[in-house]
Structures are given as C-alpha cells and as structure tokens.
Amino acid sequence: MTALATEATHDGAMEPARDFLDALDAFIAYIARVEGFSPETVRAYEGHLEAYGRWCARESVNALEPDIHDLRGYLAYLNRASYATRTIAAHLSAVRSFFRWAHAEGIVDTDAASLVQMPKMPRSLPKTVSSAEMQRLLAAPDTSTPSGMRDAAMLELFYATGARISELSHIDIADFDWTTRTVRLFGKGSKERIVPVYRRALDATRTYIDDARPLLMRASSDSAAMKRVDGPLFLSTRGNRMDANALRYRFHKLCREAGLPADITPHVMRHTFATDLLAGGADLRSVQELLGHASLSTTTLYTHLTPDRLKSAVMQAHPRADVKPIAASGR
Numbered sequence: 001m002t003a004l005a006t007e008a009t010h011d012g013a014m015e016p017a018r019d020f021l022d023a024l025d026a027f028i029a030y031i032a033r034v035e036g037f038s039p040e041t042v043r044a045y046e047g048h049l050e051a052y053g054r055w056c057a058r059e060s061v062n063a064l065e066p067d068i069h070d071l072r073g074y075l076a077y078l079n080r081a082s083y084a085t086r087t088i089a090a091h092l093s094a095v096r097s098f099f100r101w102a103h104a105e106g107i108v109d110t111d112a113a114s115l116v117q118m119p120k121m122p123r124s125l126p127k128t129v130s131s132a133e134m135q136r137l138l139a140a141p142d143t144s145t146p147s148g149m150r151d152a153a154m155l156e157l158f159y160a161t162g163a164r165i166s167e168l169s170h171i172d173i174a175d176f177d178w179t180t181r182t183v184r185l186f187g188k189g190s191k192e193r194i195v196p197v198y199r200r201a202l203d204a205t206r207t208y209i210d211d212a213r214p215l216l217m218r219a220s221s222d223s224a225a226m227k228r229v230d231g232p233l234f235l236s237t238r239g240n241r242m243d244a245n246a247l248r249y250r251f252h253k254l255c256r257e258a259g260l261p262a263d264i265t266p267h268v269m270r271h272t273f274a275t276d277l278l279a280g281g282a283d284l285r286s287v288q289e290l291l292g293h294a295s296l297s298t299t300t301l302y303t304h305l306t307p308d309r310l311k312s313a314v315m316q317a318h319p320r321a322d323v324k325p326i327a328a329s330g331r
Helices: 018-033 039-058 068-080 085-104 131-138 146-161 165-169 199-217 244-257 266-279 284-291 296-305 307-317
Strands: 006-008 014-016 182-186 192-196
Touching: 018 039, 018 085, 039 068, 039 085, 068 085, 131 146, 146 165, 146 182, 146 199, 146 244, 146 266, 165 244, 192 284, 244 266, 266 284
Parallel strands: none
Antiparallel strands: 006 014, 182 192
16 A cells, blocks of 8 residues: 555545645646647546546545556455446446646656556447337427527537537537538547538528527627627527536427437437448448547448448459359259
8 A cells, every 4th residue: 555645525425635636736737738639528637637646645645646456456345336338338438548747747646547458348239219209209399489590500410510519519600611512520639520511400590590590699798709600600699608417308308209219329420420421331431430439440430330231342342242143052
C-alpha cells in the first residue's frame, strides 16, 4: 500500500489530497481546451476520475502514486459494485488517460495504469430502426407549428447525416453549403468532416430556417441573436440554442408519439444511417469517413447487419460466382 494521500473534511470523511485534485483540474482543462473533447466526454472523464479519487481516499491509497495492485483493487471494487462491463471500461479508460498525461507532464514518475488490461467488451450488434418505424418517426412532428418544423428538420438531418446528437446540437446555419448540398460537422476532438445531405432533408431544414426559426428567435432575451441569420440552427421555444439534452428530450418525445420502442435512442439513428448506406451498396471506407470513425474496425461492425448485401457483392464480383455447382456423382 502506498503512502496516504487524503485529507479529512470537517465531518471526518476523507477526500483526495489537494495534489491529486490539482492534477485532475489541469487534466480536465487539457482535454477540454487542447484535445478538444466534447463537453459530454469531459464531464464523463471528470466524473470517472472523481470516483477513482474517492475510492483511493476511502482505501488510503495515494491517488497519484497507485501501484498495479491498487488499480486492480479499484477494478475489483467496480466489479463487486455490479457495474456493467462497458462502464468499468469507461472508468479505466479515464484513469489510463489521466496517468498517461500525468506521466508525460512529469507529474508522476511511473504510469502503472498502462499495465492494467482493459476488460474484454461484449460485442453486440448495433440496434437499428426499421423502414416502417422510420416512416412513422419522420411523420411524427406537427409541421403546422414552429417547433414541429424544427423537429422535422432535426429528424431528417439525423437520418441524412448519421450525426452524433452532440454534433447536431452544434450545427450553425453557416455550416451549410446550399450549393454543394453539404453540412460541416465537428466530431470527437473537434475533427471536422463534410457530409452530403439529400434534398428532402435540405428542404425540411430550409423550410424551418425560413418559416419557423425567426418565430422562435423572437423569444430570445439576447437582442444580438435577433439580428443573426447564421447563428445556431436549432432553437428552443425561448430562442436559445438547443443543447444535446434538449434535442434528446425532443427525440424521445417524438419516438413515443410514433409508437417506437423505448430503447430507440438518437444514436440508433446513426446506426441506421450506416447500415442503410451499406445495404444500399456504399463502400466501407466512405461510410467510415461519413461517420467520422477514426478506425475502420469500428465501421466494420455494421457489415454484420447486412448479410444480403455481402452475399450480393460476392455473387457479382467473384470470378467463379457464376459457375454452376458440380452435380453429385452418386458415389
């Protein structure tokens, strides 16, 4: 067990020592400002590392100088607490990233976290929305109202671009190129990508911008926003930019109205976008670029959902695909 690195609070409880908390603050600032992590990711990392710090305080472990046995003890604690494998992996990923940065910055002498293996993740196929369900969902918004026109544009852009909900919430009107029919998205690490948008989605977006958004913008308390024509795309009924949580709320409300299962999430729209493109004949590299995946292996997961497409590709491309099978000889 390493030396103590905790401090007593006024009620006798133990909390991480100041040196760990200072390092944590510096790391959070680094991933937010330098690495450009999304606000959601930054909050998740901060929460995971705070949980690690509290565990260290309870177990009298120096949070900045754990050895591999300490870290394995932390993982054992998460397992005993019945955390899901993905949640445990997320906690460990945050701890490993923190110590990798702290070692590079000279804050710690060794990086014991790099020696801890990530838990083996269960490989499950992404859920998708069926064609019939998609039609019901896209028809759910009441387009006779400004918020309904906004919701219709949101759903069309979800399906047209495969955007993450955080990416959708950050779209500005200026991000559209109406001539080339594309929209600029900013993904993880503020990486930019340009995604083509089909006409129906563009028409729904243009209708919302022209007819509904000005009405929503009138409710804004920001007088400067009233004059902006290139500001945030999606506005609330109070005239403010809708963040990811606000868009998620609207999405789930529309799903309920459309009679879709409760487990349909905004990310399922992204899965459906990728799967439908592959089923329609798009190549894997193009889908990878459209989704903003850093690794092709992440995109490859969607090929398991399109066996008919793969079978068709083999039958069309393989040089012996048109050879008739040899008849049984009877021997």
